[in-house]
Amino acid sequence: MEPYDYYYYILLPIFFFLIRSLFHKPSGRKLPPGPRGFPILGSLPHLGPNVHESLFHMAKRHGPLITLRLGAISTVVASSPEVAREIIGKNDYAFSERTVPDAIAAQPNPEFTLGWVSGDHAWRNRRRICTTHLFSSHRLDALQHLRYEKVQQLLNHVNKYRNTGKAVDIGKVAFGMSLNLVSSTLFSADIVDPEFESAQEFKEVVSHIMEDGGKPNLSDYFPLLRWFDLQGIRRHIKSSYKRLHEILEEIIEKRLNDRAAGTSIIRNDDFLDVLLDQCQEEGSGFDRQNIKALIVELFVAGSDTTAITIEWAMAELLRKPSVLQKARQEILTVVGTERPVQESDIDTLPYLQAIIKETLRLHPAGPLMLPYRAKTDTEVLGYTIPRGIQVLVNAWAIARDSNYWIEPMEFRPERFTGSTVDYKGLNFELGWSLWWWPRSFRHLVGDFQKGLRRRS
Numbered sequence: 001m002e003p004y005d006y007y008y009y010i011l012l013p014i015f016f017f018l019i020r021s022l023f024h025k026p027s028g029r030k031l032p033p034g035p036r037g038f039p040i041l042g043s044l045p046h047l048g049p050n051v052h053e054s055l056f057h058m059a060k061r062h063g064p065l066i067t068l069r070l071g072a073i074s075t076v077v078a079s080s081p082e083v084a085r086e087i088i089g090k091n092d093y094a095f096s097e098r099t100v101p102d103a104i105a106a107q108p109n110p111e112f113t114l115g116w117v118s119g120d121h122a123w124r125n126r127r128r129i130c131t132t133h134l135f136s137s138h139r140l141d142a143l144q145h146l147r148y149e150k151v152q153q154l155l156n157h158v159n160k161y162r163n164t165g166k167a168v169d170i171g172k173v174a175f176g177m178s179l180n181l182v183s184s185t186l187f188s189a190d191i192v193d194p195e196f197e198s199a200q201e202f203k204e205v206v207s208h209i210m211e212d213g214g215k216p217n218l219s220d221y222f223p224l225l226r227w228f229d230l231q232g233i234r235r236h237i238k239s240s241y242k243r244l245h246e247i248l249e250e251i252i253e254k255r256l257n258d259r260a261a262g263t264s265i266i267r268n269d270d271f272l273d274v275l276l277d278q279c280q281e282e283g284s285g286f287d288r289q290n291i292k293a294l295i296v297e298l299f300v301a302g303s304d305t306t307a308i309t310i311e312w313a314m315a316e317l318l319r320k321p322s323v324l325q326k327a328r329q330e331i332l333t334v335v336g337t338e339r340p341v342q343e344s345d346i347d348t349l350p351y352l353q354a355i356i357k358e359t360l361r362l363h364p365a366g367p368l369m370l371p372y373r374a375k376t377d378t379e380v381l382g383y384t385i386p387r388g389i390q391v392l393v394n395a396w397a398i399a400r401d402s403n404y405w406i407e408p409m410e411f412r413p414e415r416f417t418g419s420t421v422d423y424k425g426l427n428f429e430l431g432w433s434l435w436w437w438p439r440s441f442r443h444l445v446g447d448f449q450k451g452l453r454r455r456s
C-alpha cells in the first residue's frame, strides 16, 4: 500500500463524521438538554483529565440529566440520585447493556466477563457461580483466615519500614495486598511476593492492563477509527492480555495435573477448583479457555479498586488528624491493645465503618461506574433516552450533590454515624453500586465486603 493510501483511510471516516455532524438533525424525540459541542469532536474539548469532574461541572450548567456528544458517541449522563434511581433502579432492564471500550474488547473471550456483557442467561449463570462460591457468606467466612494473613503481611511490612524510618508507598503495598487477596481466594496462592519488594510479572501485567484500559482512547470516541488503533492501545493491551492468559494457563495446567495425580493436597476447594468442576459439567458453558476471562476480570476489577480505596482512606486520615485520633480511640476502647483488630470486631466499630463509607462517597474507585447502553427507547423524567445511546452514571457527582449532603466536599465520617446508608442496598445518594447491584440487586463487592462484617 502507498503511504497516501493510509491517509485516505484515516481521513475518510473523519470526513464522514464532519458531514454527519454538520447535517445531522435530532429526531422529534425530546432528548435531555446539553452542551452543543463542536463539529466532529462534540464536547470532547470540554473534558479535562478527570472526565467525571468535567461532567459534574456540565451538569451544574445543564441539569442532572444531559445529552452530549463525545466524538461520534452520543451519551446521556445522570448526575443526581433521582436520575440514577430512574436509570439503574426503575429501568434497570432497559439499561442492562454495556458499551464496551476497545481496550476491553481486545482481550480473549470478552463475552465471558461479567461486567461487559448484557444481563442475559449466561451472565446470570456466571453471576450465580461467583455469588455461591466466591462471595457467599459461607465462603467469605471460610476464607477469613486468608484475609487476616494478608493484612498481617501488610502490617509487618509497614512496621519494618517504620523501624528504619523509610516512607511506605501505601498505594503500592495496598495494590500488592489486594492482588494477593484475590489470588489467594481464587488459587490458594500469593501472586505477589509477600514482602511486596519484587513486583512480579503478574503484577506488572495486571498494572499494564489497568493503565491501558484507563487511557482515553480515540477508538472509543470514533468507532470507525478502531481499525487503525491510532494510539496503539489495542496492540499494547493485547500483548498484556496474552501474557496474562499464558500465566493463567500454566496455573490451570498445574492444577489439572495435581488433580489427575490424585494426591490429598490436590483439592484446594478454591474458586479455581469450582471453575474447573464447572468445565467438566455438560452444558455449563464453561471451558478451560473462557474461565480465564472471568479470572482476569476478577483480578482487574478487585485489586485496583480496593487499593485505591485504602490509599484514599489513609490520605484522608493523615489530612484530618482529629478523625484519625477518634478512630484510634474507638479501637482502643473496643479492642484494646492486647490483640489485633479482627473481622468480627467490625460491627462494634461504627466510626471505622463510617470512615470507609465516607471514603467511598468522596473517592469512588469507579467514578463513572461502567458505561451502560440503552436497550430500548426509554422515557426518563419526561425525556426520551434513545435505544443504543451510551449512558453514564456520574457517581462522583451524585455523591457531591448538595441537596443530599451537607458540606459535600468535606471528609466528615460523622455524617454516616447513625445513618441507614449501608454497604449494601439501594442508596442512590451515594449514586453508585458498590452497595447495590443494578442488574440483580446484589453487588459482588457488597457481598465481598460483607465478609468484613460479623454475621450473627
Ligand code: HEM
Residues within 6 Å of the ligand: 114, 115, 116, 182, 297, 298, 299, 301, 302, 303, 305, 306, 309, 364, 365, 366, 369, 370, 371, 432, 433, 434, 438, 444, 445, 448
Ligand atoms: C472498594 C472496592 C471496589 C469498588 C469501589 C468497586 C466498584 C465497582 C463498580 C463501580 C462497578 C460497576 C458497577 C456498574 O456499573 O454496574 C463494579 C463492577 C464489578 N466489580 Fe467491583 N468494586 C470493588 C471491588 C471489587 C472486588 C473485590 C471484586 C472481585 C474480586 C469486584 C468485582 C466486580 C465485578 C465482577 C464487576 C462487574 C459486575 C457486573 O457488571 O456484572 N469488585 N465494581
